[in-house]
Amino acid sequence: MPAIVMVLIVGVLFYLGYRYYSGYLARRVYALDDDRPTPAHTMRDGVDFIPTNRHVLFGHHFTSVAGAAPIVGPAIAVFWGWGPALIWVVAGTIFAAGVHDFGAIVVSVRHKAQSIGTLTREVVGTRARVLFLLIIFFLLTLVNAVFAVVIGNLFVANPEAVLPILLEIPLAIGIGQYIYRTRSAALVPSLVGVVVLYVTILLGQALPISLAGIAAEDGLFTERNIWVVLLFVYTFIASRIPVWVLLQPRDYINSHQLFIALGVIGLGVLVGWDTIVAPVVNDQAPADSPSWFPLLFVTIACGAISGFHSLVSSGTTSKQLDKESDARYVGYFGAVGEGSLALGSILACTAGIVATTADWHAAYSDFATASDGATSNFVNGVGHFAANLGVPEATAVVFAAVVVISFAATTMDTGVRLQRYIVQEIAEIVRIRPVSRSLTLSGLIAVLIPLVLALLPGGGDAGYTFGVLWQLFGTTNQLTAGLALSVIAVWVTKNRRNPIAVLVPLVFLVVMTTWALIDNLITFVAESEWVLAPLDAIIFVLAVWLIVEAALALRRARGVARDDAGDPQPTELTER
Amino acid sequence: MTAGGGLRRLGDRLVRYWRRFERGHELLLVSRWRQGLRREARRRDDTLRTLLLLESLGVDNPVAYETLDAVPYLVADFHEWHRRMGRDEFGDAGVCC
Numbered sequence: 001m002p003a004i005v006m007v008l009i010v011g012v013l014f015y016l017g018y019r020y021y022s023g024y025l026a027r028r029v030y031a032l033d034d035d036r037p038t039p040a041h042t043m044r045d046g047v048d049f050i051p052t053n054r055h056v057l058f059g060h061h062f063t064s065v066a067g068a069a070p071i072v073g074p075a076i077a078v079f080w081g082w083g084p085a086l087i088w089v090v091a092g093t094i095f096a097a098g099v100h101d102f103g104a105i106v107v108s109v110r111h112k113a114q115s116i117g118t119l120t121r122e123v124v125g126t127r128a129r130v131l132f133l134l135i136i137f138f139l140l141t142l143v144n145a146v147f148a149v150v151i152g153n154l155f156v157a158n159p160e161a162v163l164p165i166l167l168e169i170p171l172a173i174g175i176g177q178y179i180y181r182t183r184s185a186a187l188v189p190s191l192v193g194v195v196v197l198y199v200t201i202l203l204g205q206a207l208p209i210s211l212a213g214i215a216a217e218d219g220l221f222t223e224r225n226i227w228v229v230l231l232f233v234y235t236f237i238a239s240r241i242p243v244w245v246l247l248q249p250r251d252y253i254n255s256h257q258l259f260i261a262l263g264v265i266g267l268g269v270l271v272g273w274d275t276i277v278a279p280v281v282n283d284q285a286p287a288d289s290p291s292w293f294p295l296l297f298v299t300i301a302c303g304a305i306s307g308f309h310s311l312v313s314s315g316t317t318s319k320q321l322d323k324e325s326d327a328r329y330v331g332y333f334g335a336v337g338e339g340s341l342a343l344g345s346i347l348a349c350t351a352g353i354v355a356t357t358a359d360w361h362a363a364y365s366d367f368a369t370a371s372d373g374a375t376s377n378f379v380n381g382v383g384h385f386a387a388n389l390g391v392p393e394a395t396a397v398v399f400a401a402v403v404v405i406s407f408a409a410t411t412m413d414t415g416v417r418l419q420r421y422i423v424q425e426i427a428e429i430v431r432i433r434p435v436s437r438s439l440t441l442s443g444l445i446a447v448l449i450p451l452v453l454a455l456l457p458g459g460g461d462a463g464y465t466f467g468v469l470w471q472l473f474g475t476t477n478q479l480t481a482g483l484a485l486s487v488i489a490v491w492v493t494k495n496r497r498n499p500i501a502v503l504v505p506l507v508f509l510v511v512m513t514t515w516a517l518i519d520n521l522i523t524f525v526a527e528s529e530w531v532l533a534p535l536d537a538i539i540f541v542l543a544v545w546l547i548v549e550a551a552l553a554l555r556r557a558r559g560v561a562r563d564d565a566g567d568p569q570p571t572e573l574t575e576r
Numbered sequence: 577m578t579a580g581g582g583l584r585r586l587g588d589r590l591v592r593y594w595r596r597f598e599r600g601h602e603l604l605l606v607s608r609w610r611q612g613l614r615r616e617a618r619r620r621d622d623t624l625r626t627l628l629l630l631e632s633l634g635v636d637n638p639v640a641y642e643t644l645d646a647v648p649y650l651v652a653d654f655h656e657w658h659r660r661m662g663r664d665e666f667g668d669a670g671v672c673c
Contacts (some may be wrong), residue, residue: 045660047618050611056607059603059605185601186606187601188600248609251609459647
């Protein structure tokens with residue numbers, strides 16, 4: 001099947017989802033009301049609370065939620081064939097991610113734009129606040145671990161990308177300083193930055209940087225592991241630098257790269273008219289491969305549904321919403337944008353990387369090879385799409401590697417910054433004052449735990465452990481989404497509206513995530529993985545805790561809704 | 577219409593489009609970062625305001641005389657500050673609202 005046909009079919013399904021399903025959500029489930037002033041107006045302060053044009057707000061929201069995660073998950077998951085991955089991305093985006101992202105904005109807007117963490121305590125219960133912190137802690141730990149491995153693998157596979165990425169750091173700092181000192185608009189310096197970055201790709205091709213000469217073949221000091229250690233040293237330092245020095249100007253470059261990459265994939269597929277050579281269902285997978293059910297639903301988190309989005313929806317987006325009806329466009333359409341990135345990843349790994357089905361089976365011969373090479377497969381696929389547009393293929397592959405590494409590096413930088421706060425907050429709760437009061441100590445903890453996880457396999461079959469680490473990351477992401485959906489479901493129920501549209505993805509996610517955790521736990525114990533097994537067990541306990549809290553909160557909410565049905569006076573717990 | 581005049585009008589129009597694009601770009605990519613900087617500036621202002629108003633909190637301010645000059649600069653946004661702190665009106669009549 002030509003890849004463009006898949007693009008058109010998914011495009012139509014996303015359109016129908018946006019047109020009809022998000023319309024149903026807006027009218028019947030979230031009951032949007034444009035006469036109700038939003039916190040951006042009632043609490044306007046010109047800094048956090050500021051009414052913003054919906055297209056601009058969509059841009060803010062989308063660039064905040066889009067990153068490398070919706071690329072890596074589908075690139076691994078096509079191991080089971082493109083059919084299951086595509087169905088989950090499309091169904092997940094329409095019936096789960098859209099409901100979740102849209103709902104998180106609405107609930108937050110109706111509660112003075114409070115963040116989902118605060119709402120969890122208020123709507124679900126005080127204990128749930130601790131649960132939320134623990135889930136976020138494991139989510140960020142695994143985010144930092146998996147993205148360090150992703151970058152390490154890409155550096156090993158594409159030594160030509162190392163120099164451009166190294167030069168991007170002083171380039172971004174220079175752009176930031178220029179804009180800051182001259183107070184000029186960011187457009188021209190950012191575009192110059194993107195052009196210079198792509199020129200350095202040519203330099204990188206002339207001067208590839210490889211650590212193969214000083215690295216061991218296997219064991220702890222493999223080339224990838226040395227890169228991982230260097231990355232965490234870099235991240236520890238970068239996360240201590242004020243955001244406007246490096247993170248902010250690099251984001252200017254990255255935002256342009258996001259749109260360039262999406263354009264290259266779309267145009268490349270159209271111009272090249274590539275055919276999908278991967279099978280719908282992979283019937284040549286080895287017999288001992290992990291089963292797609294239920295692992296598919298934690299392998300693809302971002303791109304189908306991601307709990308991280310609820311943090312952005314309630315943290316910043318809800319404070320800038322001009323009117324309630326904008327939540328539909330910003331939230332639901334943001335989820336569709338993320339789903340489109342996942343579709344791009346599926347296309348790159350099924351139509352872009354190779355020309356024949358036999359070659360595809362070689363690239364996805366087993367789960368270890370598939371997960372280890374997933375990001376490289378995406379990079380090669382996008383490189384092929386860029387080559388369709390006339391860019392030399394070798395240069396195009398480095399371009400794609402630079403895009404993915406830039407996203408992943410920014411995610412790590414942000415992840416360590418956030419993790420520091422979470423570590424400090426947890427330390428405050430358990431009264432470990434030296435940690436709660438020291439940025440250095442909390443920063444070290446934020447870096448060392450994921451470093452250990454990233455180095456865990458000690459080389460050798462690193463790919464298998466990466467795939468498993470990725471799935472563990474997926475479980476924490478899905479639990480965050482579960483928590484946000486619980487908050488939304490409780491709020492909808494309390495307001496005597498039908499919560500079925502929220503409950504279905506909530507129950508589905510919780511069941512699949514718990515199932516996947518049990519499935520993995522059995523494997524870890526059988527294979528004596530004595531670091532991953534306890535980690536999996538802890539996340540499993542968090543999942544059970546979430547189920548209990550959500551069930552109790554929903555039961556209470558139904559009681560409140562029943563009481564209110566006999567009492568016309570709204571209570572404090574209902575609509576605000 | 578001369579060719580030169582036509583070119584000038586075209587140039588003006590292109591400059592207008594470019595400026596509009598630049599404004600959209602600032603709104604889309606830069607404003608959310610600017611908000612972060614404003615937030616940080618506001619946090620520092622709040623710290624300074626707390627230090628200047630120590631005496632109203634019942635804490636001795638040993639440099640009250642020296643910092644008195646700075647108080648008028650903080651009165652302008654005092655109303656916004658106490659609303660942000662969760663008080664719709666500020667205690668004593670005549671202070672601000």
